[in-house]
Amino acid sequence: MCLAVPGQVSEIDSREGLAEAVVDFGGVRKRVCLEGLPEARVGDWVLVHAGFALQQLDEAAAEELLGWLSDPEQPAP
Amino acid sequence: MRYVDEYRDADRVRRLADAVLAEATRPVTLMEVCGGQTHTILASGIQQLLTERVELLHGPGCPICVTPLETLDLALALTELPDVTVCSFGDMLRVPGSHGDLSAARARGGDVRVVYAPLDAARLAACEPDRRVVFLAVGFETTVPAVAAAARWARDRGLCNFFLLVSHVRVPPALELIASDPERRIQAFLAAGHVCTVMGTAEYQPIAATHDMPIVVTGFEPVDILQGVLMAVRQIERGEAQVSIQYRRAVRDEGNPAARALIDEVFEATDRPWRGIGIIQQGGLGLRQEYASLDAQQLIPTDALPQPEEPERCRASEVLQGRMRPPECPEFGRGCRPEQPLGAPMVSSEGACAAYFAYRIGDVEDEIASQDPAREAQA
Ligand code: SF4
Numbered sequence: 001m002c003l004a005v006p007g008q009v010s011e012i013d014s015r016e017g018l019a020e021a022v023v024d025f026g027g028v029r030k031r032v033c034l035e036g037l038p039e040a041r042v043g044d045w046v047l048v049h050a051g052f053a054l055q056q057l058d059e060a061a062a063e064e065l066l067g068w069l070s071d072p073e074q075p076a077p
Numbered sequence: 078m079r080y081v082d083e084y085r086d087a088d089r090v091r092r093l094a095d096a097v098l099a100e101a102t103r104p105v106t107l108m109e110v111c112g113g114q115t116h117t118i119l120a121s122g123i124q125q126l127l128t129e130r131v132e133l134l135h136g137p138g139c140p141i142c143v144t145p146l147e148t149l150d151l152a153l154a155l156t157e158l159p160d161v162t163v164c165s166f167g168d169m170l171r172v173p174g175s176h177g178d179l180s181a182a183r184a185r186g187g188d189v190r191v192v193y194a195p196l197d198a199a200r201l202a203a204c205e206p207d208r209r210v211v212f213l214a215v216g217f218e219t220t221v222p223a224v225a226a227a228a229r230w231a232r233d234r235g236l237c238n239f240f241l242l243v244s245h246v247r248v249p250p251a252l253e254l255i256a257s258d259p260e261r262r263i264q265a266f267l268a269a270g271h272v273c274t275v276m277g278t279a280e281y282q283p284i285a286a287t288h289d290m291p292i293v294v295t296g297f298e299p300v301d302i303l304q305g306v307l308m309a310v311r312q313i314e315r316g317e318a319q320v321s322i323q324y325r326r327a328v329r330d331e332g333n334p335a336a337r338a339l340i341d342e343v344f345e346a347t348d349r350p351w352r353g354i355g356i357i358q359q360g361g362l363g364l365r366q367e368y369a370s371l372d373a374q375q376l377i378p379t380d381a382l383p384q385p386e387e388p389e390r391c392r393a394s395e396v397l398q399g400r401m402r403p404p405e406c407p408e409f410g411r412g413c414r415p416e417q418p419l420g421a422p423m424v425s426s427e428g429a430c431a432a433y434f435a436y437r438i439g440d441v442e443d444e445i446a447s448q449d450p451a452r453e454a455q456a
Contacts (some may be wrong), residue, residue: 002113002138002219002271003297004327006081018196018230033196035226036275036336047274047327050166050216051194052223055274055333061325065304 004049006057007032009042023048084298085121093303094126101310106132106262108255108399109305110248111269112139112427113297119436121299131306134262134399137251138269140216141168141425142397143351146385148244149174152213154377155242156187161376162205163242164198165213167191172424175386195227202231202239211240211373219271221245221362222336225343228364228371240373245362246349248272249280254357255398256288263399265291265309267302270324275340277332281320289318296324343368352421353393391420396429403430410434 007023012034014020019034023046033052034040045057083089109115115135118124124133137143153174155161163179170180170191183189188208192198195212202210214224224241231239248269255261268281273294285292291312295305305323312319322328340362349361364372390408395401403409403422413419415431422428 002111002140002217002269004219004271004274016230017233018226033194033223033226035229035339036222036333038335047271049271050220050223051196052226052336054219054222054271054336055327055329058326058329065300065325 002049004047004054006045006047009040009044009046012040012042021046021053023053081298084296084300086300090121090123090299090303091126093300093307094123097127097131097303097307097310100307100314101130102314104130104132105264105310105313106134107265107267107306107309108134108136108263109267109295109302110136110138110252111272111297112142112425112429112432113271114138114267114269114295114302115429116427116432117297117299117302119432123299123302126303127306131310133306135396135402135429136255136266136399137351137354137397138217138248139397139422139425139427139429140220140246141172142393142421142428143246143353144169144172144215144244144421145350145352146175146387147350147382148213148215148242149178150176150382150385151374151377151379152179152211152242153177153182154382155211155373156182156185156189158209158376160208162188162190162201162208162210163213164190164192164201164210166193166215168425168427169213169215171418172421173388173418175383195224196230199227199231199236199239202236203234206238209238209240209376211242211376214241214243214245217246217248217269217272218276218340218362219269219274221344222275222333222339225339228343228368229339231371232368237370239371240376241364241371242373243344243362243364244349245344246351246357247346247360247362249284250357250360251351251354252281252284252292254354254360256284256290258398263290264313265293267295267305267309267323268292268320270294270296270301270328273322273324273328273332275332275336277337278320278322278328278330285318285320291318292320294320294322294324294328296327351397352387353391353397388419393420393422393430396422403433406430
């Protein structure tokens, strides 16, 4: 149930007193509550659960892990 | 999908499993806490890759499975009131209450709707002022900010017809309980990534320190799980007991402060019964006094409810605490199957019993074939 899906903010669209965004999940766009990430901007990758953006994805941390895993010369991270 | 597919890559998975086996000099037993992680482990054959050297036991992290029978019975009773709409996440619909489930209540004419987001339920209440809309608020700390945002929005708009049937649970007290078991076999936890995305790691420090157990906050894809296992094994080999984060792309030490503030505004820690386990001290979140007007319990007198009846043959308690694997339950695949579940762990897609059944692990294979050849042909 704690599934959360990464998506990219494509529009900030707050109304009715609620911080909201439109987030693109590989082509599927959904409205997402941004009350937990008021500083998110268009282009940011966010992790969404139950229509709520939980956190901004740390792209550098993601690349670091994958970089190691792609390079067989390096020791395990 | 970006940030997902790369973490399922078979070569990366194998390299990490090899690294674990190279570094684990003696057998270890770990527990992954979250049902989503359990699913990944079974779906991608991680236990087989790790051999018996590294045993993974499955933890209590299936919110659907631990939602108490009383809550379900209350939800079922609410569907019988003429002006009430019960909104729920889809996974709750087939969880058995004492007498039937929500999908049966809907078939009987109850107004039960599946929503994807708690805010959708609040908006429904705003659109339909003549109905009382109840959201069945289940889930771990991951889900609570979304519910808190809906509660605050409803209150700020002065909605009088939006209610929450709250059964939120907190992970750290459950881990404390499992870690304190005098017969405990596990040496480390792989903690639930998205819970810590919200909450951060501070609550886990005392558990690691008191029980001398490494806790590695881990993600949900095969690469994440194996890196989490590797980090835990390294700590065990060095005799350390730290809280560390594998799932760096989504978890910061402090969690998400804005989401935590939202939780704190609406909810406070409270004792809560976990289905199959019993009351866990401070093991849940309940509405604060300021939000008590949203409490759905007031809609129905609790003495009007049936006495909760748990099927005696279900061994969910042992399964949820990692004392028993699902195939060891005598009912597994026999009296208890996804289409006719005895207990919640066989219903929820994240329940450990459902996961073992789905991936045909244990001796269920022969049982299925002997009982229903058509089903086997389908699979
Ligand atoms: S297999 Fe069914 S009866 Fe056995 S513990 Fe799991 S849910 Fe309960």
